[in-house]
Amino acid sequence: xxxxxxxxxxxxxxxxxxxxxxxxxxxxxxxxxxxxxxxxxxxxxxxxxxxxxxxxxxxxxxxxxxxxxxxxxxxxxxxxxxxxxxxxxxxxxxxxxxxxxxxxxxxxxxxxxxxxxxxxxxxxxxxxxxxxxxxxxxxxxxxxxxxxxxxxxxxxxxxxxxxxxxxxxxxxxxxxxxxxxxxxxxxxxxxxxxxxxxxxxxxxxxxxxxxxxxxxxxxxxxxxx
Numbered sequence: 450x451x452x453x454x455x456x457x458x459x460x461x462x463x464x465x466x467x468x469x470x471x472x473x474x475x476x477x478x479x480x481x482x483x484x485x486x487x488x489x490x491x492x493x494x495x496x497x498x499x500x501x502x503x504x505x506x507x508x509x510x511x512x513x514x515x516x517x518x519x520x521x522x523x524x525x526x527x528x529x530x531x532x533x534x535x536x537x538x539x540x541x542x543x544x545x546x547x548x549x550x551x552x553x554x555x556x557x558x559x560x561x562x563x564x565x566x567x568x569x570x571x572x573x574x575x576x577x578x579x580x581x582x583x584x585x586x587x588x589x590x591x592x593x594x595x596x597x598x599x600x601x602x603x604x605x606x607x608x609x610x611x612x613x614x615x616x617x618x619x620x621x622x623x624x625x626x627x628x629x630x631x632x633x634x635x636x637x638x639x640x641x642x643x644x645x646x647x648x649x650x651x652x653x654x655x656x657x658x659x660x661x662x663x664x665x666x667x668x669x670x671x672x673x674x
Contacts, residue, residue: 451608452531452560453484455666459556459604462488465526469495470516470547471533475509478529517543524552531560532664534590535633540583541593544669548600551671556603561587563663567612567656571631574652575641584633587665594669604668609661614653621646 472478472495482491494510496519512519516530516537528547534540548557562569564586572584587605595602617623628637628645641648653660 452558452666453481455604455606455668456481456527456529456558457485459558459668460485460489460527461554464490465492466523466552467491467493468521468525468528468547468550469493470528470530471536472497472511473499475511477531478509481529516547521550524555525550526552526555528555528557529560530557532562534559534561535583535635537583541590541597544590544594545597545600548669548671553673555671557669559587559590559665559667559669561590561665561667563607563665564588566663567660568627568631568662570656571627571649571652572633572635574656575628575632575637575648576635584635587667591665591667594667599672601670601672602667603670604666606666608664608666610664612660612662614660618650618653624649 469478475495475497478493478495482493485491493508494512496512496514496516498513498515516533528551530544530547534544537543544557544559551557566586569584569586576584591602591605594600617627624646628641628649631649637648
């Protein structure tokens with residue numbers, strides 16, 4: 450089940466206050482909104498601290514604000530953290546703070562690589578396993594949040610996409626893009642930084658199967674007291 454399907458299953462009809470954390474250029478968000486808009490009025494606030502020109506509808510409230518610095522002035526029905534928790538120093542604590550922004554019946558969806566995702570395995574090879582929770586698999590983040598009595602872990606599902614290794618090895622641009630996706634803004638060693646494509650090619654040839662991009666989608670809710 451992909452993110453749009455899972456969101457549709459958990460998102461009620463009617464007026465929805467939506468917070469997008471780490472919207473990038475907005476294209477993935479725009480795709481979701483178009484699929485989910487029938488029967489819903491989506492009021493969207495998008496956070497993206499990078500200086501990216503958004504490809505989003507002008508109806509979306511775009512803020513160049515980091516998640517950690519954002520203070521809400523109203524509750525949200527849906528909060529989406531799609532491949533942006535890698536850049537948050539203490540993701541479990543920040544996700545717990547975001548869950549507290551949910552209104553009654555609201556939910557937060559975290560999309561994050563799994564522990565066995567090829568991108569995470571490349572990340573560890575590039576940057577080392579420094580016990581950085583931000584770059585752990587979604588399973589560990591879910592386990593940390595499960596201990597928080599304020600939070601209900603409502604669902605965890607996985608979506609697999611096969612990585613076309615031969616295509617990556619034949620295209621330096623694709624190899625460089627894969628290097629950046631695996632690095633996720635964290636520092637790689639100097640040799641890797643000097644030759645991203647060569648490094649990725651060497652690592653891909655050496656890593657054992659599976660070679661899937663395996664993403665987890667974690668649905669969190671605020672517990673009722």
